[in-house]
Amino acid sequence: MEELGKVKKIRDLMCGRFTLYDFSKSKLNIKRKVIPNYNIVPNSNVLVIDRNNRITQVKWGISVSWSKKINIINARSETLDEKKIFSKTQRCIFLANGYFEWKRDKVKTPYYHTFRNNMLYFAGIKNGDEACIVTRQSYSNTNIIHERQPVILDYLDFDKWFLKNHNFECLNTKNLLIFRVSTEVNNPRNNTINNILKK
DNA sequence: CCAGACGTTGTT
DNA sequence: GTCTGG
DNA sequence: CCAGACGTTGTT
DNA sequence: GTCTGG
Numbered sequence: 370m371e372e373l374g375k376v377k378k379i380r381d382l383m384c385g386r387f388t389l390y391d392f393s394k395s396k397l398n399i400k401r402k403v404i405p406n407y408n409i410v411p412n413s414n415v416l417v418i419d420r421n422n423r424i425t426q427v428k429w430g431i432s433v434s435w436s437k438k439i440n441i442i443n444a445r446s447e448t449l450d451e452k453k454i455f456s457k458t459q460r461c462i463f464l465a466n467g468y469f470e471w472k473r474d475k476v477k478t479p480y481y482h483t484f485r486n487n488m489l490y491f492a493g494i495k496n497g498d499e500a501c502i503v504t505r506q507s508y509s510n511t512n513i514i515h516e517r518q519p520v521i522l523d524y525l526d527f528d529k530w531f532l533k534n535h536n537f538e539c540l541n542t543k544n545l546l547i548f549r550v551s552t553e554v555n556n557p558r559n560n561t562i563n564n565i566l567k568k
Numbered sequence: 569c570c571a572g573a574c575g576t577t578g579t580t
Numbered sequence: 581g582t583c584t585g586g
Numbered sequence: 587c588c589a590g591a592c593g594t595t596g597t598t
Numbered sequence: 599g600t601c602t603g604g
Binding site: 408409410411413429431433435436439440441442443444445448452453454455468469470471473477479501504515517554555557 | 574575576577578579580
């Protein structure tokens, strides 16, 4: 697995309001150029930090040998330690500038969740070069859109996460900006900045 | 023993 | 493929 | 999830 | 751009 950078260089990644970083089309040095991806879908390439503070590229979604249908893109924090399928995974941290969630009424309306000035760090677990996002019950502000959300880590809590001392609380959730975006994001082929602009 | 599960969210 | 509950 | 349709029969 | 069948 190619090392793409160190955590201390994290600011270098913040050169756009991307959803997650995608290096699928070329092997790029983070410091030079990043291909923005405004519509990450399962099996996309994403960047994670591993427990050695290395940034690596992995596939979003953990597959299993015995089924082609199962592609695990989320893991419930409530049962993370019970599920045998996660027993051999390692903890990691997803780099993101935000995430989409759909409010489901009669129709599905997409919303974007982001911080004003900072990246988002999602609690994740990985198995080799595949990883998934750890989720939890939403807080009062995110629950308006959807009942589940990623566990969003603070930069200072990275070690807690890697050492399994993190309790899945993420009070930083209250600082999220949440706004409606165009339904263009519903189609993975639409991969432009319009996906994350306030509608 | 062995049938049935094995993970989540309904995409993101 | 491997574990587990009945 | 995600490829393929989304129309019809002129044509294939 | 959005829905659906597998």
